[in-house]
Amino acid sequence: MIAFLxxxxxQNVVVGAMLLGIISGVLGSFAVLRKQSLLGDTLSHAxxxxxxxxxxxxxxxxxxxxxxxxxxxxxxxxxVVLMLGRTTRLKTDASLGIALSVFFALGIVLLTMxxxxxxxxxxxxxxxxxGQAAAILRSDLYVMGAITALAVILVGLLWKxxxxxxxxxxxxxxxxxxxxxxxxxxxxxxxxxxxxGLQMVGVVLMAAMIIAPAVAARQWTDRLGTMVGLAxxxxxxxxxxxxxxxATARGLATGPLIVIAISVLVLASLLLAPQRGxxxxxxxxxxxxxxxxxxxxxxxxxxxxAEHNDPAYRAEQGMIDAYHGFGTHAALKxxxxxxxxxxxxxxxxxxxxxxxxxxxxxxxQADRTENxxxxx
Amino acid sequence: MxxxxxxxxDAMIMLTGALVGIAASLVGTFLVLRGAAMLSDAISHSIxxxxxxxxxxxxxxxxxxQIIGAALTGLLTAALTEFLVSTRKVKSDAAIGLxxxxxxSIGVLLINIYARNVHIDQxxxxxxxxxxxxxxxxxxxxxxxxxxxxxxxxxxxxxLAFITLFYKELKLSTFDPALARALGFxxxxxxxxxxxxxxxxxxxxxxxxxxxxxxxxxxVPPAAAYLLTDRLWLMLVIGCAIAIASAIAGYWxxxxxxxxxxGMMALxxxxxxxxxxxxxxxxxxxxxWLRRKRRRGENACRTLxxxxxxxxxxxxxxxxxxxxxxxxxxxxxxxxxxxxxxxSLDDGLISRSGDLLVLTPKGRAxxxxxxxxxxxxxxx
Numbered sequence: 103m104i105a106f107l108x109x110x111x112x113q114n115v116v117v118g119a120m121l122l123g124i125i126s127g128v129l130g131s132f133a134v135l136r137k138q139s140l141l142g143d144t145l146s147h148a149x150x151x152x153x154x155x156x157x158x159x160x161x162x163x164x165x166x167x168x169x170x171x172x173x174x175x176x177x178x179x180x181x182v183v184l185m186l187g188r189t190t191r192l193k194t195d196a197s198l199g200i201a202l203s204v205f206f207a208l209g210i211v212l213l214t215m216x217x218x219x220x221x222x223x224x225x226x227x228x229x230x231x232x233g234q235a236a237a238i239l240r241s242d243l244y245v246m247g248a249i250t251a252l253a254v255i256l257v258g259l260l261w262k263x264x265x266x267x268x269x270x271x272x273x274x275x276x277x278x279x280x281x282x283x284x285x286x287x288x289x290x291x292x293x294x295x296x297x298x299g300l301q302m303v304g305v306v307l308m309a310a311m312i313i314a315p316a317v318a319a320r321q322w323t324d325r326l327g328t329m330v331g332l333a334x335x336x337x338x339x340x341x342x343x344x345x346x347x348x349a350t351a352r353g354l355a356t357g358p359l360i361v362i363a364i365s366v367l368v369l370a371s372l373l374l375a376p377q378r379g380x381x382x383x384x385x386x387x388x389x390x391x392x393x394x395x396x397x398x399x400x401x402x403x404x405x406x407x408a409e410h411n412d413p414a415y416r417a418e419q420g421m422i423d424a425y426h427g428f429g430t431h432a433a434l435k436x437x438x439x440x441x442x443x444x445x446x447x448x449x450x451x452x453x454x455x456x457x458x459x460x461x462x463x464x465x466x467q468a469d470r471t472e473n474x475x476x477x478x
Numbered sequence: 479m480x481x482x483x484x485x486x487x488d489a490m491i492m493l494t495g496a497l498v499g500i501a502a503s504l505v506g507t508f509l510v511l512r513g514a515a516m517l518s519d520a521i522s523h524s525i526x527x528x529x530x531x532x533x534x535x536x537x538x539x540x541x542x543x544q545i546i547g548a549a550l551t552g553l554l555t556a557a558l559t560e561f562l563v564s565t566r567k568v569k570s571d572a573a574i575g576l577x578x579x580x581x582x583s584i585g586v587l588l589i590n591i592y593a594r595n596v597h598i599d600q601x602x603x604x605x606x607x608x609x610x611x612x613x614x615x616x617x618x619x620x621x622x623x624x625x626x627x628x629x630x631x632x633x634x635x636x637x638l639a640f641i642t643l644f645y646k647e648l649k650l651s652t653f654d655p656a657l658a659r660a661l662g663f664x665x666x667x668x669x670x671x672x673x674x675x676x677x678x679x680x681x682x683x684x685x686x687x688x689x690x691x692x693x694x695x696x697x698v699p700p701a702a703a704y705l706l707t708d709r710l711w712l713m714l715v716i717g718c719a720i721a722i723a724s725a726i727a728g729y730w731x732x733x734x735x736x737x738x739x740x741g742m743m744a745l746x747x748x749x750x751x752x753x754x755x756x757x758x759x760x761x762x763x764x765x766x767w768l769r770r771k772r773r774r775g776e777n778a779c780r781t782l783x784x785x786x787x788x789x790x791x792x793x794x795x796x797x798x799x800x801x802x803x804x805x806x807x808x809x810x811x812x813x814x815x816x817x818x819x820x821x822s823l824d825d826g827l828i829s830r831s832g833d834l835l836v837l838t839p840k841g842r843a844x845x846x847x848x849x850x851x852x853x854x855x856x857x858x
Contacts, residue, residue, distance in 0.1 A: 139569070139574075196513070200698050203694035204744065210691070306523075307579050309579060310576070310580070314575075317572055358587045361579045361582075
């Protein structure tokens with residue numbers, strides 16, 4: 103295990119995955135909260151032509167050039183989306199789709215043109231499609247690390263502003279904040295996150311790394327700070343898992359493994375997160391339903407007693423069932439446990455009958471007062 | 479003659495591209511109008527999952543089973559997305575972005591594990607290889623026809639039939655879903671049917687143009703058509719025309735530049751979209767700019783008329799109502815003053831009397847229209 107972890111490649115991969123997790127978790131949180139989840143998808147696809155242009159300019163697979171190109175075309179795609187939204191009547195998703203597909207098509211065309219020139223240095227450009235963690239070099243890590251540090255520092259410095267623009271852009275504008283500039287800055291930084299993820303997960307699946315950690319983190323907390331931290335943590339965990347599996351089992355692409363890991367985290371969060379978890383919610387609903395039924399039955403008994411002018415009125419169970427349209431036995435049992443009703447007989451009939459206890463009458467009255475339907 | 483046509487690789491490649499384009503943009507029109515365009519992104523990725531599952535079960539990499547499998551995968555994607563949204567924990571755009579990467583990832587990993595070096599690989603799925611469609615042929619009515627042409631043609635016909643049969647229903651449920659539901663047209667069911675057809679088209683297309691370039695054919699031609707017309711049927715026709723033109727132009731450009739044919743076809747849709755965006759007769763940027771410029775000129779003429787009207791017959795009229803005063807009093811640049819003056823003279827709003835500018839009756843009416851709109855007689 104120690105030997106495994108001290109392996110040079112493995113170290114690179116783990117550090118790269120951690121960097122990716124941090125930056126995509128932090129910036130993805132803002133994207134998801136601002137309902138711009140699919141922008142990440144467009145930006146990541148739009149990075150492909152940039153990578154090719156970077157390669158053509160540098161003449162080799164030099165990471166700073168590739169990433170610079172990716173950032174450039176990503177930003178251009180974001181601009182196109184913004185411009186289409188402002189000058190045409192197309193809906194946002196159509197603008198996103200147009201930018202995504204046309205930029206990606208340009209990327210494919212450039213990629214095939216580079217490949218057809220037979221340049222030996224082009225090997226590995228295709229790994230940007232699905233990611234290949236094992237191909238990460240130590241020098242690549244410095245670039246990725248610098249970008250991540252820059253993004254995290256920027257978010258830290260502009261925390262208050264980003265928070266306000268995310269949750270209440272109108273208010274931010276009335277305070278005189280440069281909303282458009284902050285918008286552009288956040289979008290550009292998402293492009294930065296995409297750029298860091300290119301080698302790990304590739305352009306196609308980068309969208310998931312923007313969205314999924316943030317959605318998972320959202321389930322656990324209502325505080326932005328906690329959410330951003332958790333998202334970074336989830337992103338790191340999934341990244342390290344996927345990268346390690348892919349680096350050890352040959353032939354499995356890194357990106358899909360990371361995406362599956364993060365999807366499992368999302369599913370677990372959706373189901374099990376305290377408060378918002380679907381499982382807890384279903385349990386709460388079940389409890390509430392049982393409670394509500396008991397209250398309904400209690401109220402029915404009370405009204406029957408009031409109607410007959412007899413506090414000790416004995417109601418037949420079948421009749422109570424008929425009133426409610428569902429089996430009331432369980433509800434009556436619960437009320438009996440709380441000593442609000444007691445089971446009695448009503449000779450000569452042999453079926454079960456129920457009457458209110460003193461406490462039951464008091465509880466039913468309290469309930470009615472609370473609901474504002476006092477005995478009018 | 480017909481045989482020669484089906485024997486020619488060039489013709490077959492362009493025909494496949496055009497058929498994919500027609501099938502995709504027919505369905506895409508309704509997605510674009512409904513604001514659900516990114517669903518095509520989701521579906522074109524997640525059908526990879528369906529394709530590999532059907533391949534593992536039956537060993538068939540194309541054909542009717544694949545199309546049915548893909549239709550089911552498309553429905554699965556839509557259903558999962560809707561389920562996530564219905565939990566109210568996730569917004570709809572994030573839900574789309576969660577579902578398709580997962581299905582796509584599982585698909586790619588299954589390919590990695592089971593199908594290495596077989597007909598299906600992750601590149602074919604993503605990028606397609608339209609250049610080889612003429613290799614796999616099938617005999618139909620005594621002619622050897624490429625399989626890709628048959629399947630994409632089938633999907634194009636299916637989509638066309640669906641849209642023709644349910645044109646009224648689709649139109650209503652696209653533009654007024656509430657009314658459609660109230661009238662019992664079941665817009666939900668129609669949406670699922672559209673989704674199924676879209677997935678089927680995607681799988682028929684994936685061999686040739688690949689999953690992602692398929693999105694271009696679904697979204698871009700209808701979006702371009704939307705910028706050119708307000709009529710639904712015309713939008714469908716223009717969308718198809720752009721798709722066909724993109725397929726043909728893309729093929730020749732790709733051959734010329736030795737680049738990916740599918741990529742170039744998709745890029746050409748972008749080219750046509752840019753054209754529509756710039757030069758569209760009504761919503762184009764150029765038309766908008768011209769309209770704005772013309773309106774600015776008209777407004778300037780009105781301003782001039784009002785200015786002259788205000789000072790007409792006053793003591794300082796000889797000071798105010800002269801060409802030289804315009805740039806100072808109305809804050810116009812000399813060039814703008816000159817242009818406005820010329821246009822007003824042309825339109826017969828003013829006339830010259832020595833140095834003095836005099837309103838014609840038409841010019842006076844224009845000024846009064848601005849200053850005293852209530853004094854105008856009602857139009858009828």
